[in-house]
Each structure stands twice: as structure tokens, then as C-alpha cells.
Amino acid sequence: MAGAFKTPGVYINEKNAFPNSVVEVATAVPAFIGYTKFADNKGTSLSNKPWRITSMSEFQNYFGGAPDDQFEILEKSADDAVSNFKSAGKEYVVKRKGGKSDTQRFYLFRSMQLFFQNGGGPCYIVSIGSYTDEGIKKSELQLGVDLLLKEQEPTMVVIPDAVALEEGDCIAVQQYSLKHCGTQKNRFAILDVHNGYKDRKDPPEDVIVTFRGDLGTNYLNYAAAYYPWLNTSIIATTDLDFSSFSDLSQLKSLLLAEAGGDNAPDDLKSILNQVGDATRDPNAKTYLSDDELHKILFSVSPTYANILLAIKQKLNLLPPAAAMAGVYTMVDNNRGVWKAPANVSLASVISPAVNITHDEQEDLNVTTAGKSINAIRSFIGEGTLVWGARTLDGNSLDWRYINVRRTMIMLEESLRLATKAYVFEPNVSGTWVTIKSMASNFLTSIWKRGGLAGASPEDAFSVHVGLGETMTSEDILEGILRVTILVALSRPAEFIEITFQQQMQKS
Template identity: 40%
Template structure:
């Protein structure tokens, strides 16, 4: 807005002075912009520029595939195709398994899972191309290597991301995974503008008893120590999704039996079965079209690969989508829990009330682990809302920590306009009014507890309140803000009693 110094006018004429009508205000920052860090098939933009270790903003799955490609095809899938004939009835039984390693890379499916659960804009940090399926674990130095500016370090330079997710962390060596989580939490605590969504290292696929789960959770809790635990939350177990594995038909072997003996398709790859001619074709005749028998088997196997062999994913990408969905519909102050996960039909381990009790509250370390649970008639729900600082009265809950991140970041950016302004009463009034207006709007939306604004928050700034003469002489303007954020009703207790008949 243009203003004229009226005392400096010397030339006759008409001058227009625009007077500010509204006080400065706080623009609320975004709260659910995750950054996914991991490996991708490719990493280049439309001009062919390399996007490796360059945080790239996308808004859809289409954009992801345009810049970062597809999933890595599996090469170690074995199909057991058994046919049994009793009388005139033939029964086909198809089972599928991995004979060797499966791909360690799930970024493509993870981003798809994020969007299925309400995700919006996000960042992709590609740390390199897919590694060989039969190679060892993923390297920590690809994700974090001080001084190289790759992976996590590259993300530190971006201001917009507010969530950090490592979909492929479970494919790293266990100690490397914990080191990475420590660095991620350190970045969150240093920048104070982001939050880390984690997964327990054990996927839950091989766990059988409650004791197994207790051991897996204990290993996770003992694996790392951080002073910034309130900037992270962890979820368990992994999830069986409705997605199918990408696979290479030329590397997918079929074991075929007919009534216990080797069948005509035995030993062939899936690609070959789709093109096998009728077995009675003359040897010197032109190539015959695929036989009905082989095509029928091919289609049955393809169907089984889609329906019987689901992609198993860590919960963090889907939970990031839940964060985005809840933030958009209710606000960041609403706990991202008691929300159903989409594109999921089962968990890798059925968490019981007893197991969740130990996961939820840990008197020793305070590292709460949030459960993903299946409930009859309700689906697969996020059933926990605690940070890794579960023993803290300040930031025990995810919603409280993320609400403070939002308010702190929004107020910090808005206060930039007052840098180098006179440190006097006029400026103090403007700053206090700006923050009070912002917090009043949040109180009206239900983010702050209290029947009146003065019960929900306070803002103090001024000489004798938050500053001394020494502060003013040294150029410091100190603003103190207190808030009463709403907290989730984690335990609802209904008390019933009998009363005497009155008449």
C-alpha cells in the first residue's frame, strides 16, 4: 500500500494517500505436507533434469509416475498350480510364494496408499534408482550422509514439508534404521516445523504370539534414544493392501502338477504359458496360437496374482494420508485416530487389548506405539494417538504437538514483518492484536479449550511483562503466548449406579 510523506510535498498538485484499514494478520501454514524419502525407478523432470536428492513437490499419482516411474517388478515369484480330477470334476489350486528375496522398494505403492487415504500435495526425495532384488539391505548413507546434501539433508532445506516418512525403512539393517530415525527426529527438533511418522522395524508378518510382539516392540524402544521424541509417532503392525505386486512374467516360474504328476506347464515361465501352442500341432507347421488350455491357465494365474498375493506395506504412508484427511476435514487439533484405512483388508498381526495396553503406555521410556487394529463391522482403524513422548504431560498426544507446530510456525512467519520496527508500545499493541485475533479464530473453531477466549489463551508483550530495559537496549522484543489446546478423549469411562425409586 502506497503512502506519501506529506511533509516532503513541494510541487503543487493532487496527491493520493492510501491509509491501511486492516491490522496485520497471521496466515496459517499447511500442516500435512509429507515428504517421502526412498528409492525410485527414475528421477527426472520433463526436461530430463536429474531429480535425485532434490525434494520435488507433486500433487497426484500421475505426477509421481511421470517423474519417478513405476514399481520394481518382482523376479522371485513362484506359482504352484495343482490340478486334481475326481470323476468328471477337475479342481484347480493355485498358491503363490516368494522363492528368494522380494523387492526392498515400495515407494510407488506407498505414495499410492497415501493418496488413497486422503493425501494431497507431498514431496518426493529420490535417493537413487532401485537396487538389485538379491542384494543386501539398503544403505544408511543413501538416506543420510553428513555433508553430502542427500536424502534427509536435502529435505532440511525445504520449508513446506511438515511430515517425514520412510516407507522403505524396514528394508534397511536394523541399526541403520534406528540411526536414521534419530537423525530425522533431530531435524524435526531443530527446525520445529515438521513431524516424523515411523514404523516398528518388525513388520509383524512372522510374529505368532503376544510375547513375540512384546519382544519386537521392546527392540524398537531400545533401538534409539532421542531428546526429540515428541516430534515423532510410531505405528504397528504392517498392512495387507488391495494392491498387487508388479512382477516380471519372464522370471515368474510355474510348478504344474496334474493329479500329483508333473503337468505340461511345469517349469515354464508365466510369459511362456501365455504363448504355448496346442501340444498336438505338427512339428513343421507355422506357430500355432496359444492353446485354450494354456490361455485358461494363464488367465487363472494372473487372476490369482492380483487377488491372492497382496502387497504388504508399513502403515506410515497410509497414516500420512489420514493426517492430511483429518486436518482438512476437522483441523490439526483433532487426533488422527479412530479413522478407517482404505485399500486395506487385513493386518499382519491381530493386536489384542492386552498387547495394545503394553504398546500404548510404557512407564520406563515413554515410547508409546500406536496400534492399527481390525474391528468387526468397522474395518481397519488407526487406534492410537500418542507421540513417542508418552510420559510427557505437554506433548503426549500427536494432535497437541502438531497444533503447536502449526501455531508456532504461523506466528513466526507473520512476525517477520515487525523485524526492525520500533520496539515500542505501538508495535507491541499491533503484535499482540495480531496474535490474539489468530488465536480467537482457532478458539471459535474448537482448537482451544475454554468457554471464553481469556480462558483459552493469553498473549503478553511489553516492558515489565516480558521484557526489561536491557532486552530493549539489545533489540529483543519478547512475546509470551500461552494456550490451552484440546486433548483427545483417549479413555472414555461410563459410570453407572442404581438409584432408589422415588415414588
């Protein structure tokens, strides 16, 4: 600067007194992968393109509505465990069109509704196909995972449609998402248990044992799994009508038989004749709209109401991962990523598909295999609560808890992005002091908010950088600047023990 002084006068030289600040990265931005009705933004295709949305209305604008789930009515056979309803002395079951399993359907749309109901916010949607395609494919879901490689913002990966695959393919997709999270190191996978609506005692085998045995052991600390599935209230009876039936003639015959067959009232016969008749005259005196026909049938026919109730129960059975992504978002926003996402009630959930007792949860939470499964349980007077906060790496003292893993991801990403400003800076003491001050200021702010454990900042963290402390002279010659940061992360009080002891009475 002295060489620039050529003219007498006063010169001002400003120097920065403070280091750069570290911006805390977002922690609750899930990426959902699955099938949608369409994928379009005003003529531009969004297929196979991660797209950020912030509400359910935006999802419907860009990706459309719910799939057209079709059902048929069959007489109960010996293979059916229970019937869905009775009519005219016979037992019937409601099944998906073509004999498909009740779980072999598109889950993304309903899961998104559940996500936003439970506190969800900004998220990414990866549409890898439409409802008109040949069905759900393992390769397409894995392609959706790969599409996230170039996206920096997502911090969670959720694939609701994976559970519609065969068991082996579902596990393969989940292993693929685990590998993605483990290699990226900046996101967390939330997994559903395949056939998680079944009780562990149901044949042919224990769904939890199968899940644990097939999942493998790689990258377990970057994921959590939840059991069982949920009976939700996402779909109301008023959302359904006779358009849900693949064969209306079958439905009409059943309702006519319920009313007495040929002896049924003429008014009812007239109503049934109009159901599904696209050629009826809107100007006729007897004309009724589809909505009016549905409301009349629902009020006069118990069988029709029972059939719709059975369909509603089947459609409302949903895997829990999307709801948990909403819970993660809500807890992160209200308390911080360091708060365990547990002991929180679930919205729009009537009950878990399987009731779990205290004793039954023991094997889910703590097992020799280490693959902890978080339970979702129903408590009297409290509703349905998330009653577990462990990663799949349940035996690791370092990464046992979800909030510890996710807090560390946040700290690592925040400091990594902030330190990029010092790439190619001189590897000298001035740079070391600046980086140390920057990291210390950031960690102090996290400690003040309760993110780190310790009575003082010195107890909560320490930052080390410098020649002879973290680097050798060879490191400096090779252009390597090493920073070591030690943090004391807060862990949840998972087990609270209260000891009672009698004492002598005092006068």
C-alpha cells in the same frame, strides 16, 4: 508530512487501521524419501532433489512405476514355518529371488499408492536412487533427510524403505529423521516398527521391546509410531502374471506335473511351450499373447492361481506410515490439525498383519518407558481403525498427543513467518500493539474453529508484549523484542468413563 505542504490545497493521508494478518501454514505436506524407477522431468534429473507432486499420476510421470519384484518357487524346508501352496502331494513356498527376505524390497511406490488411497494430497518426493542400484543403503536415506533442510513447506517425514534395511540400520535412519524434526521444529516424523508384521510373541524377540530399546530418548515428541503392518488390497491378482517369476522353466515344470506330466493334455503342453518363448511366431495359428497365456493358465491351473495369490499377499504386506500420512492429511483438511488422527478407518486395507486385543494394547499405549506405540486394530462391523493418537513421548503431559504437538508446530510457524515483517521495526509501543493485535486476531480465528479450548477467547489464549511485561530496558537496548503467548490446546478424550449407579424406584 507538514514539511511537504508548500502549495495550498487538500492533501490525503491514509493510515492502516488494521495489523497484518497471519496466514495459517499448511499442516499436511509429507516428504517421502526412497527409491524410484527413475527421477526425470523432461530431461532434467530429479535425483536427490525434493520435488512437489499432487497425485499418483504425477508420481508415475516423474518417478516411474513399481519395482520388478521377482519370485522363485522352492520346496518347503524345515526352516519354513508354513507352506504357501500344495501341488502333486508336495508343499512349496514362494520366496523372493536369491533367497532375500520378503520384506527386503522397495516400498516407496506401493506406499505412495496407499497414501493417496487414504486421503493424501500435495507432498514431496526425494528420490535417492533407482531400482537398478546396489540396494537400499542407510547413508543414502540419511542423505535424503538432509536434502529437506532447505525446504520450508514439508511438515511430515516418512521413509518407507527404511524397514527394508537391517534392524540396526533402520533404527539409525529413524533416529536421524527424529533429530531432523527435533532441530527443525516445524515437522513431524511418522515411523514404522521394523519387522512390524510379526506377532510380539514370535521368536527371536519382541519387536516392540527391540524398537523401544534401540530408538533412544531424543526428540520423541516429534514423532509417532504405528503397529502392526497392514494387509492391503493395493495389488490385485489381475496385476500379476508369469513375469513375476525369476525362473519360468521351474514354473512350467510344476504346472506340467500338476496336469499329469507326460500324460498332460497336448493343448496345455502347447500353452506351456509358449510361456516365456520370445522367438514364437505371432503369425502362427497357435500363437497366444502373454496376456492370453496368463488368463488361460489362471483359469485352468489351481496351482498357478495359488502361486499368484501367495505373491499378491506378500506384495500387499506394507508398513503403515504412508497410510497414516494420508490419514493425517484427510483429518487436517476435514476437521483441522487439532483433531486427533485416530478412530479413523483405513482405505485399501484388508486387515492388520497382527490382531491386537484390548489387553494387548495396554503395553503399547502406556508404558513406563513412555514410548507409546499407536495400535491399528480390526473391529467387527467397522473395519480396520487407527486406535491410538500418542507421540513417542507418551509420558509427557505437554506433548503426549499427536494433535497437540502438530497444532503447536502450526501456531509457531504461522506466527513466526508473520512476525518477520516487523524485524528491524522500532522497538516501541506502536510495534508492540500491532504485533499483539495480529497474534490475537489469528488465535481468535483458531479458537472459533475449535482449535483452542475455552469458553471465551480470554480462556483460550493470552498474548503479552511490552516493557516491564516481557522485556527489560536492557532487552530494548540489545534490539530484542519478546512476545509471550499462552494457549490452551484441546486434548482428545482418550479415556471415556461412564459411571452407573442404581437409584430407588419412584412412584
